[in-house]
Amino acid sequence: MTNELRIASGKVYDPANNIDGEIRDICVKDGRIVDSVSDSATVINAHGNVVMPGGVDIHCHIAGPKVNLARKLQPEDHRLDPHPATEHTRSGTGGIVPSTFATGYRYATLGYTTAFDAAVPPLAARHVLEELHDTPVIDKGYYILLGNNIFLQNLIKEGRKEELKQAVAWWLHASKGYTCKLVNPGGDEPWKGKKNSNVKDIDEKSHEFEISPRMIIDSFIDVANELGLPHPPHVHCNNLGHSGNFETTLETMKTAGDRRVHIAHIQFNSYAGELGKNPLSAGREIVEYINDHPNISCDVGQVMFGKSTIMTADAPLAYMLKGYTHAKWVNVDTECESGCGIAPFNYQENIYTHALQWAIGLEIFLLSKDPWRVVLSTDHPNGGSFMSYPKLIKLLMDKNFRDEEIKRVNQKAMAKTFLGELEREYTLNEIAIITRAGPARCLGLKNKGHLGVGADADITIYDEQEDKELMFNAPRYVIKSGHAVIADHEFTTDFYGKTLHSTQEYDSSIEDIIRPFFDDYYSIRFDNYAVSDAYLHDHEFIPMQKS
């Protein structure tokens, strides 16, 4: 068995290298794309097939304490969706929060080869690494929750910028994270300390720390810039889910100025209307800002009808949703770092708000002028399962299908959007951008999301089909690091990918300042906090970007 591969005569979509449906060969050797291979290479005949880089999911929740609680919470959901073992693969269970083996295998069956967990409290980094280690096929990484970190908020309050920078670098190093995640910045303290209240205004200063969400966001954008993180601060804006929140989102984006920032699942923050009343769409206003500001990137956070699970560090949000569902609810406070809320959920076509959310997400996609910066996600599993990506792709590519779907949903909601008027159909090239090349570029992953020489040999081969949902649901081949993990629609082997991290160098004197804080306020010893490299297993350090 050779380690050389030739994928012959496929129709290649490699937007990063300006290849748009050309028939060409892709060569692989030793896990990377190469110029050419010898005659003894294994040949995959890709005639009639579409060849793309493997998918890159920039925002999902697939590993860690929050995910595992949500998994444990819903045995009734797993029961409906068993994942049997095969000769090569482990068994598991599926549903909206699949077990780890099932998660990795199922991402692979969609042709995805990289995924990033969007929100990890650093105290639990070890746990996330353990779960990711049990998540097959995909390369993976995660963003660490720092926006409500009390120690860092104190530094921001006191204007200690250099120490903030060193502390963030220390935290990334200690937790093997990829970038800083901010979720409802400033909202954790009112939730835990002020009888479950929240922060509502981006300029509202908290009582304890006298800083506003805007100050937090601004500080982290600065730090990420100075550290040269490959991916900027990933921000879940304040007021997510509330009518009228688009103003908060615009203010958040304005805070960045011309510096990089990534807005997470922006659909959930694109609502007009009056607080407390039915939402309206502000999709257009949001997209126009992004179109005009090349420093902003976002993932859409599309809502897909059917089962979902709210799992978020935005604890007040989950509690609010519990008020609607009146169903089981989980809240977890993580000392000094973060909150978390979990609530099983269901998006229904006939409900005004859900139908509107669905439409707004599609509006954002269809109005976006730059698919490199408005990339695909459902904020799995908050907006819907990652298993619904093929259907979402069909909605974007097939206006007729979209129209049929529009007819099935709450019509009052449709009347409040102009989704029906949008004629645009995404091309395969654009799909390749929003699911591969775009997220890879946003993440600063130079070897992913494209098929140029030197790239990781993560390749998906689809049967070209009219029905795009069918097509993207079942790739014929999925090649990961040069191994044909899926061939002719079947798993041929078990395989485990790498952990991608951006652990930073830092001035170790910062530890003298962090340590006393731990002694006073954490419940574990400072010396036991940082995660050893052993947990990284097979890994790759993604270097800083010089601006």
Next chain:
Amino acid sequence: MTNKMILVPGRSSKQGTSLNKGKLKEEYIDVTSTLEVNEEDMKRLGLSDGDQVRLSNEIGQTIVSCVGKKATDLPEGMLFIPYGPPSSQLMDGDTAGTGMPMSKHMEVNIEKVST
């Protein structure tokens, strides 16, 4: 004379330390064979500290030694024993579909064992 009482098996400090020494060793066997009985109940049953008693129910029986406790620590009608092989003899394997056997509050007969 027999009597029905509620048995509460549970953890104790001594049980914890002795189990680290080894469960087959004397100290652990001793600790898990020592039953705490309310002082008034002791009087009523004609028991003194160190007497052997038989605990029994429809599951099985076990012989343990007893020690008296003040009412403020242990109410009348209640017995306490650090859990271990003796208390297991009285545990019903029926978990009522939960996986958890009734491990506390078992109704048992207690009678003095004549020496």
Next chain:
Amino acid sequence: MSENIKTVESATCTFCGCVCDDMDLTIDMDEKKITKAKNACILGKAWFFEHTIDHDRPVAMIDGKEVPVDQAIEEAAQTLTKAKFPITYGLSDTTCEAQKEAVAITDLIKGNIDTTTSVCHGPSGMAFQGVGESTMTLGEVKNRADLVIYWGGNPAESHPRHFGRYSVIPKGMFVPNGKKDRHIVVIDVRKTKSAGVCDQFIQPKPGKDFELLWALRALVKGKKLNKDIEKITGVSMQTIEELVERMKNCRFGVLFFGMGLTMTRGRHFNSGALLSLASDLNEFTHFVAKPVRGHGNVTGADNVVSWQTGYPFGVNFSHGFPRFNPGEFTTVDVLSRGDADAAMIIASDPASNFPKAAIDHMHRIPVISLDTKQTCTSKLAHVAFATSTYGINTTGTVYRMDDVPITLRPAFDSPFPSDKEILEKIRERVHELVKQKRNKQSGVNA
């Protein structure tokens, strides 16, 4: 004591679910013995001091006779693959790395896997699946809690440092005066040593916790209570009403609970009632609850089994994928009913603590045991492995009762293999045997 002394700082004690990671150990490296354990409680000291190397004990035995390890591995693998309903049980006193091997083996043999959770806080896990849980890491209690309630547990004897390190004594960010800033309540059917730290002790009648919890819930939700609640629960209406007011008006309330709820009449209904009460109180203030876990890594077992299978305990693979059903696939049941025809018991001693019917059945089937000390289970085992002690001889990952993951710092080496090493070898051999069987069935030559 020799001159050859080593110190290990920030080691972790895994005796109980407190998983204190501030153990500073002094070790006599010649005698392979821990001589000092700074910060350890009485249970932790016993844990550290008593786990020495037992040079007399063979690493591997079959039917009580010493054999080479490889022979025991072979016999274990054969036993497991030949069985029709093999079960794996225990796992709460070993590392996550070992737990993963156990799940992998059980997946391969299409067996049944369960952990000590099923006889501890399994009911709380079931309640969690039904109603959810508002909870926290222990540092939040240290920093914020001004009302701490212990229900159906006796931490003074089962988790001695719980009060001191996490929830009663420590000064925290918003609790600058420690205990003085807190109101502590202990609720139990008998007045235990734990009542000594509390400001208020409430003593319900045995088996009436559910009624009391439900009454509290009713008042929190603004319903009226019938006076007969006093007779039913043994607690006065005034006490109940005052407690509700206190809970609604605190700043950050915590309900810790133990076996008094899970092991008594109602089981998961009791846990569910308590979890619901804590969740309900969030309408008024910030309120959390936490089951107080018994063993050092039972939380790890819950986590590993959950992430690998989707279910926390009582998992069966006989159909080729995980199925979950307490009562059907939990170990007390599969043993008491006589379903299991082989059992692998890891770091646990059901022959000591299980109901009589289950223990009787264990005598009838081949048992494979892995343990650091001789136990009732290892004594009756067909194949018995003596393994090294996690956290003392081996590293690995463990999860504290509040899901905080910690890496162990071992004190001294052991000539005995770790659970992980033995299970890894068993898994590899089982994999070969299963593959052979599969090839034979499909008529393929291996």
